[in-house]
Amino acid sequence: MAQSTQQTEGVYTPPGNTTKQPSNLASTFEHLRDMRILIVDDTEHNVHLAKTMLRKSGFSNIVTANNGTEAIHVLQKSIHDDVSDIDLILLDVMMPDMDGYEVCRTIRQHSEWVDIPIIMLTANNMWQDDTAITSLECGASDIMFKPFRRMELVPRVISALSLKRERDLRKSREYELETELAERKIMEARLQYLVSHDDLTGLCNRRRLEQAIELAVIQSNYNKRYSSIFYIDLDQFKVVNDLEGHAAGDRVLILVANTLRKYIRKNDLLARISSDEYVVLASDTDETRALEFAQTLHNTLNGLFFKTEGRTYHIGASIGISLISPGSKCTASEALVRADQACFVAKAHGRNMVHVFNEKDSEMHILRSAAHWVPIIRKALKHDLFRLAFQPVQHVASGKIRHYEALIRMIDDSGNIIGPGDFIPVAERMGLIHEIDRYMVSNVIKTIAGLPNSQSELSLHVNLSGHAFQDPTLYGLIREKIREHKIDPHRLLFEITETAAVANVEQTRDMVVKLRELGCRFALDDFGAGFSSFSYVKQFPVDQLKIDGAFIRNLVNDPVDQSLVKSMIEVGRSLKKEVIAEFVEDQETLDLLTSYGVDYVQGYFIGKPLPLPIADK
CATH class of the missing domain: 3.40.50.2300 (Response regulator)
Incomplete structure (x- = not known):
């Protein structure tokens, strides 16, 4: 038998009407x-x-x-x-x-x-x-x-x-x-x-939420009770939206909204403030109760699945908590920003987690860095302020330069050249890395097409980010650019890090297979850096193994590194894959690697990055 409804006394006020009056x-x-x-x-x-x-x-x-x-x-x-x-x-x-x-x-x-x-x-x-x-x-x-x-x-x-x-x-x-x-x-x-509601889900919108938080701050100082803000960011929404389309994405958002509604008390407020971000404002909730409530929401969303066309997607969410405490000088907007920052920390710790805001979190430095770099990166993308440099890769047996690795640089407002170590981590965290990957691919292919016939044997390496294979548009872009510029795809070699491969084995393997079918080649970068290196090298159909530079830097003086590098070269030889050693900085290191039988070497001793690749005559 279905549960009975309860009738609540009072007069209904139409949407947008802030004073109670008879329905009209x-x-x-x-x-x-x-x-x-x-x-x-x-x-x-x-x-x-x-x-x-x-x-x-x-x-x-x-x-x-x-x-x-x-x-x-x-x-x-x-x-x-x-x-x-x-x-x-x-x-x-x-x-x-x-x-x-x-x-x-x-x-x-x-x-x-x-x-x-x-x-x-x-x-x-x-x-x-x-x-x-x-x-x-x-x-x-x-x-x-x-x-x-x-x-x-x-x-x-x-x-x-x-x-x-x-x-x-x-x-x-x-x-x-x-x-x-x-x-x-x-x-x-x-x-x-x-004015006060989200059209898709029927939840309150950001404007209504901010008004409620302002009132909660005032009430907290008046009645000496805590309130809590829960910032909820769905972890897999973009995957569903990209692969299944916006209609499926909308159904996920409605599903989550209706799931969260079940846990909202009479005096709480639930809002959707952006594409896949929800916020709960809970009154009379201190840190202990906030953590308990957040864990309940987390467990519920972590157990939520979306099914469409025979495919199933796990939803999951990261949750950040910000407390509104009595006597706090924090404004309503600051309280919401803190909950957002706590959610960022939860995602930085591996996603699908709960975190309470703490000013001392190391991730706060990342956010401040992002605040500095994000507008610079956006401007560089908009105004084509990225530049490529090409570092030579030498064939050991012949001494010839047969490959170049494409490296990206950024020009700031003062004309200074910014290395990737400063802006790539921020771009990865703030969702800008896909645009940089696409810039790299497009311009490397364009560079290959512009090389003279005398350099027709020269190939270029493209170091893709760890997020590249999560971009559903990347394969189509590569295929389109290869056809547009009519280049031999064999001259295009993509480097993928072991970290990226491990993050999503099936997705990465599928992309590698599809691009190899086009004729492109692959190298497994940072080989040996992880415990799974020898296992993954058997799973991915790559052409080259690039030994992690950490094993090369002190190779001359470290017997352990020498043994490990020898083993890696033997593994490559047994699997019929070429082996590259990077960070070669002196003649002694080059001589030692040559004696081990490495195929290619790269580093400042071989050559610094150049504006354009130049083939050996």
């Missing part, structure tokens, strides 16, 4: 009051309460059904008899014989009913992880948890009916006959709601 649908929502609402629930008490809430808010055209079969009959009757169509359905999930999911599917199979919005009603104690997914897949427009209050039900009904009416008007000539005044009233009502 006759003026503000005149176009909605006569629209027909069907309530479907097997519990008579629930039907009565929902009907009473709607009638008190000005809705008079309400019909009811006690089960799914009766609901279908009501819909059929509205078509055949001379009665108005159903404009909105409030549908209980848990009903005998035909549950709400089956009723919803049946309705959506009829073209004449496909545009009727359906709000599923489910009890909190009947919630399961796939409840929202199943509801949305069946064709539901929204989900509400019972027990609900009138001030929760009525705005949802108004929003659904407004959208339904707009769709109906577009399909008829009546839309053209609407007066300018009527259109203005509709827009005003809609805008009043959007």
